[in-house]
Amino acid sequence: MSNIPSVVVDAATLYIVPTPIGNLADITQRALAVLNQVDIIAAEDTRHTGRLLSHFGIQTRTMALHDHNEQQKADQVVAQLTEGKSIALVSDAGTPLISDPGYHLVNRCRQAGVKVVPLPGPCAVITALSASGLPSDRFSFEGFLPPKSKARQDRFTELREASRTLIFYESPHRIMDSLADMLAVLGPDREVVLARELTKTFETIHMAPLGELVAWCQADDNQQKGEMVLLVAGLRKKDQDELPAKARQALALLAKELPLKKAAAICAELYDLKKNALYKWGLEHLDA
Template sequence: MNNLTGTLYIVATPIGNLQDITQRALDIFSQVDLIAAEDTRHSGLLLSHYGIKKPFFALHDHNEQHKADLLVEKLQQGINIALISDAGTPLISDPGFHLVRKCRQVDIKVVPLPGACAAITALCASGIASDRFCFEGFLPAKTKARCDKLESLLEEQRTMIFYESTHRILDCLKDIEKVFGEDRYLVLAREITKTWETIKGDKVSALRSWLEEDPNRTKGEMVLIIEGIQKQDNNDISSQAIKALKLLVKELPLKKAAAIVAELYGYKKNELYQLGLEHLE
């Protein structure tokens, strides 16, 4: 590491089980000059566990845009830096984006080291389709904003991955049930790689009831894997319902028309809404 310009290493750290650190990550920690960390105290404990002592630089959500320029200056002076977050892969719902973008804008070498990531680890064990998925990070904290975000994903066919906090998980599931319907299948992965790791899948209504049975089930780091909407065969929808939908969309927004026809004919409003998107608008 004797280049005139330093290198930024993006280093994944364990999400719970310390044995999930990679040998390459430990080697990089030993070689770099500085470690940019989301929480220097938390990361100090991690490196101390491996007997590594390096100078730290605090880089978190509240200072990143300002401090990124300072780190870029250090890199341009030949200082090699490892970027880490509290757990998992940096930039995945964690700080680092502004720093990486600035580095690439001025041709500073950025080297990513693969490793632990809660979203991908949970997806692999969920049993929900993993060939096409989207990562949505944390849903908004407020109910209205959360429901608005879920509404925007109502017709998403890909598997959806979210992070959620322990104190919002029940309210979040209530909103998912309200927007997606009580039958939408999802998997809750809790405390992945840790002692109380739990991976539970069910319809959203049943999963919410299961959590309410035991407050301990709502504790810990959480990942939600939600099944995307399933394409429906339009032949399953009666000609009368389709005719009613066609008439209503002339006077009403599609979403409202689909809800009315669903109530009258016993179909899911999501199916009718999708039909309208594809054939009536």
């Protein structure tokens, strides 16, 4: 343990400690020092974290804090902190609280006036975004997609008009179904990046129009395995046609019953838009 640096670890403090998402060399020197010196490590899976600690020769006591017991154990952990214990919170991989346990504990600590110290470190969201080639000036992390197709399509519909880059986590056994639902809502031309097995041996970061990405994944089962991040390009202004989605939907419905010019005129009045812009959009996007 002589190669682990020494840092000052404060009593009565919760440390948020990111751990590697794949490559163990990505752990920071400060993270090692904190894990080595705190009184307790609260871990999502003590067996998983135990392997990490063993690798670095760290013998700090661990306790389990996961989705199923966090709300019940949070008060117990806060009590230990207020008694002067120093505790590190870790998840199985990456930064705690980012689609991982920890929110309830940190919230209780804030309410109780307990000091919370975050350490910077590995995070799959930021790692994927930095290498994606998609705009990174504005983005939103949307977490894991819903498990059911209807809910997934509703989520994609809700986000379809967003101009920022969208980032999702997805599991390997649902990736093809999720891509199919995304294709149904966003269409084949939207740029999407699949970042898979980041920092690991078989790391893959592949960008393509959604229709091509689906075919690429279907053709290679290996691209359907491992930890996955999906990044979706925001809707570009020129793709929005400067027409609100509701106006386009209304025009499409009206055009089924009325001549396009008449449908465009009605929509223009309803949504305070230019009739010619609606008519042009209809000519380009609606079946004659």
